[in-house]
Amino acid sequence: MKAIFQESVHTTIVIEASREVVWSALSDFTTYGVWNKVSPRVIGHLTVGAGVKIEVDLPDMKITTTKATVIDLKKFESICWVGNFWIRGLMDGYHSYRLKALDSHRTELAHDEIFKGLLVPFIWSSMGPKFTQRFNETNASLKLFVESKRHLKPA
Numbered sequence: 038m039k040a041i042f043q044e045s046v047h048t049t050i051v052i053e054a055s056r057e058v059v060w061s062a063l064s065d066f067t068t069y070g071v072w073n074k075v076s077p078r079v080i081g082h083l084t085v086g087a088g089v090k091i092e093v094d095l096p097d098m099k100i101t102t103t104k105a106t107v108i109d110l111k112k113f114e115s116i117c118w119v120g121n122f123w124i125r126g127l128m129d130g131y132h133s134y135r136l137k138a139l140d141s142h143r144t145e146l147a148h149d150e151i152f153k154g155l156l157v158p159f160i161w162s163s164m165g166p167k168f169t170q171r172f173n174e175t176n177a178s179l180k181l182f183v184e185s186k187r188h189l190k191p192a
Contacts, residue, residue: 075171
């Protein structure tokens with residue numbers, strides 16, 4: 038049973054590149070402006086416990102900046118951070134990228150976010166579709182970015 042103050046976005050895409058090559062794009066915040074439609078700018082260090090500043094760009098909305106903390110990091114496997122909008126507990130987002138090697142040249146990306154908080158039931162009907170749209174756009178853009186550079190060596 039789903040919690041009353043919780044919603045989520047779950048998206049996946051298959052990328053024609055090794056998990057290591059996909060990881061090199063996900064773990065390099067300097068490239069996010071090229072391919073990441075939902076978070077075009079992330080500033081900070083990708084280490085567990087580190088704080089990062091994230092710009093969130095949703096359709097038909099003003100770009101907002103939020104602070105998050107990296108809570109999980111497994112090289113070539115996953116990145117997860119938790120951030121909140123305004124005050125913790127109003128709407129907290131648990132954002133994750135998870136990579137699964139399908140073979141040596143294909144990777145499945147799961148790009149998800151779980152939203153929790155008092156505001157979620159009141160704003161989800163308008164914001165949920167916008168997050169889903171941007172996540173799918175981000176996935177398609179990352180796929181194009183990585184596949185056009187798959188000849189590069191992984192980081």
